Amino acid sequence: MIEGSHPSLFVTLDGMAGAGKTTTVRMLGPCLRNMGYRVHxxxxxTPGALGELARRNTDLYRGESLAxxxxxxRYHHLETEIEPHLREGDIVVCDRYIASSYVLQQWDGVPLAFVDALNNRARRPDLAVLLVADPAVAASRVAARGAHDRFQYGISAGRTEAGMYRTAASYLAQLGTPVVSTIDTTSREPLQVVEQIAQRIAERxxxxGQGPSDQGATA
Known part of the structure; x- marks a missing residue:
């Protein structure tokens, strides 16, 4: 944080497919801005070359190579986008971060120790949020919008993913990362979820020792 300016907080949202991460992040930005915070x-x-390579080639790259x-x-994202915004005093909210790697890379057969070693020098979030939903509900949401990759097919995948995210939440807490208790979005309206997270961010x-600023917000 730049002394005497506005809050600098790194918040991550992870969770199973169909739990509403992207919708939550999209609504959380305006909610926090209305509370007086600068948000990015x-x-x-990411949409950059490395991110697109990872996103669009999960059938080609697996295991350690995908990890x-x-x-x-992630390291390029930190260097070129996340850290600069934090230095400016923004609250940075990231849709997917290390918790997703703990789940998806282990699901892909990569040992936790390897995932930990890869991410050892990555900045830890100031607050981590994890979302889950009933596997049947999550599967129907994924089917309605279309699966993004091979990890997102069917109720059985949802059950596996939900359990692994709950384990990831416990592991992050053991590492000292402040974690919002895993939020079940099955029967909750998106606005309720957003308001709960926004309140926890304000508390954090x-x-x-930081508070909202009356200065302009970022995208």
């Missing part, structure tokens, strides 16, 4: 929203994999692509995209800013 972003996502991983390395995802990590490379307060814990760090």
């Amino acid at each position: 929203t972003t996502a991983e994999p 390395c692509l995802v990590a490379a995209d 800013c307060g814990e760090l």
Whole structure:
């Protein structure tokens, strides 16, 4: 944080396919701006060359090779986008981060120790949010919008993913990352989820001795 300016907080949203991560991030930005915060929203994999390579080639790249692509995209994302916005005093909200790697890369057969080693030098979030939903509901949402990759097919995949994200939340907490208790979005309206997260972000800013600014917001 730049002394005497506005809050600098790195918030990540991870969770199973169909839990509403992208919708939540899209609504969270305006909600926080209305509370007086400067906010920058972003996502991983990024739309850059590394991110597109990882996103569009999950059938070609698997295991350790995919894990390395995802990590490379993450470090470039940190260097070129996340860290600069944090230095400016923005709240940065990222759709998918390390928790997704813990789940998807382990699901792909990569040992946790390898995933941890790849991400060892990546900035840890100031607050991590994890979303889950009933596997049947999540599967229907994915079917309605279309699966993005090979990890997102069917109820059985949803059950596996939900359990792994709950485990990831516990693991992040053990590492000292402040974690919002895993939020079940099955029967909750998106606005309710957003308001809960926004309140926790405000509390986290307060814990760090920061508050909203009346200065302009970012995209």
